[in-house]
Amino acid sequence: MAAQPDEEVFVFRTGDMALGVLSARVREVTRMGPLTPLPRTPSFVLGVVGHRGEVLPLIDLLRFFGQGESRPTSRSRFFIGETGSFMAAFFADAVVGLRRILLSDKLPPPLGGGSQAEFLTGVVQSPEFGTLNLLDVAKVITHARAKAVIR
Amino acid sequence: MKGAALGATELVGIDLVLFEIAGSCYAADLTQVRRIDVDDPTESVGAPFGKPVVGRRALVFGGSGGLDLRLAVDKVMGVERVPFEALRRMPPAAQAPKATIGAWLRGDQTVLLIDLSTLNPFTTSSLEQA
Numbered sequence: 175m176a177a178q179p180d181e182e183v184f185v186f187r188t189g190d191m192a193l194g195v196l197s198a199r200v201r202e203v204t205r206m207g208p209l210t211p212l213p214r215t216p217s218f219v220l221g222v223v224g225h226r227g228e229v230l231p232l233i234d235l236l237r238f239f240g241q242g243e244s245r246p247t248s249r250s251r252f253f254i255g256e257t258g259s260f261m262a263a264f265f266a267d268a269v270v271g272l273r274r275i276l277l278s279d280k281l282p283p284p285l286g287g288g289s290q291a292e293f294l295t296g297v298v299q300s301p302e303f304g305t306l307n308l309l310d311v312a313k314v315i316t317h318a319r320a321k322a323v324i325r
Numbered sequence: 326m327k328g329a330a331l332g333a334t335e336l337v338g339i340d341l342v343l344f345e346i347a348g349s350c351y352a353a354d355l356t357q358v359r360r361i362d363v364d365d366p367t368e369s370v371g372a373p374f375g376k377p378v379v380g381r382r383a384l385v386f387g388g389s390g391g392l393d394l395r396l397a398v399d400k401v402m403g404v405e406r407v408p409f410e411a412l413r414r415m416p417p418a419a420q421a422p423k424a425t426i427g428a429w430l431r432g433d434q435t436v437l438l439i440d441l442s443t444l445n446p447f448t449t450s451s452l453e454q455a
Contacts (some may be wrong), residue, residue: 210428210435211349213374215420222419222428224435229428231419262418318418 179277183308184253186266188244189236192303194273199311201254201261203269206246219318220246223263230254230263233318235309239290257312260319264311270303280308293317337409341429343402343436344384347375350402350436352429357441359385359393361401369397370444373424386441396444407431412438 183194184203204225209232211221218237222229232252234244244250244265252263279298283291293313298306340355351374364383377399384401388394413428415421427438 208434210437212419212421212425212437213349214422219418219420222416222421222435222437224428224430224433227413227430229413229416229419229430229435231416233418260416260418262416315418318420 180274181277182272182274183306185270185273185303185306186251186253187268187270188234188266189242191236191239191241192270192306193235194275194298194306194308195253195255195311196308197272199255199257201256203251203253203266206250206252209246217243220244220265223252225254225263228261230261231318232263232265233314234265235314238314239293241290255311255315257315260315262315262318264314273302275300275306275308283307338406339409339412340404341407341438342384342404344382344398345400345402346377346398348378348399349374350434351439352405352407352436353384353386353439353441355404357386359387361385362395364397365395369395373422373444374439384441386444388442394441394444396441 182197184197184200185194207223209221209223212219218234220232220234223232236242236244246265251266251269253266254261254263275298280296282296283294293310295308295310297308300306341352342355342358343352362383362385364381377397379399382401383395383397385393385395407429411430413430415425415427424439424443425437426440429436429438
């Protein structure tokens, strides 16, 4: 019996949401370092962090989706998502780890799911997470960059 | 020969004034700062980086037409010679204000670099609208 096509996702939680990102888009997961707030930026940009010689914007997906706001603590983590040569750090309340999902289990983002659905590649219903939202990291970074150009 | 070697060393760094506003640390090119003065609220370029909370100091720098402009700050921590390799551009997705031209990686701390010359009353207004 042939193996069913699947993909590997990095799963994390922020607020009440379980989110998954294609593991190929995740460069690294690390502890929160000192955060430098940036004045007069959109609320979803918590600031910048220095990491391995790079300065990265730290994005709060809860604020990005209008679902509340994250509260960074010393126990928080962030993961570094990348698209092409652009990178950004994303805040995570808790890191779950890597999981494999069957492509046949992947459903389209819910219609009427608000602005959130625009940045999802799909959702998966699972006993472990309930609804696992599959985040299109590249689209989030591109959106944030586009807003920066407009400014 | 020794003098020439010292000259080459001087080119690899920049003197930055380190200051604090509203709990955040910033730095600016020392050559842009004419003097450090007591804050005069009536002459400040405003509060593009938040309002100072405890200090009564101002960085005085040259605006267009050679006029003295003031940026109110909480405190001035001093001047540090910083190697160019410790400086970084701001990532585009950070959407930093125009005056924030980069960052200085100071150990594990990221210090925002401010171009004082962009802080005239006109650009300050546009920052505050952003």
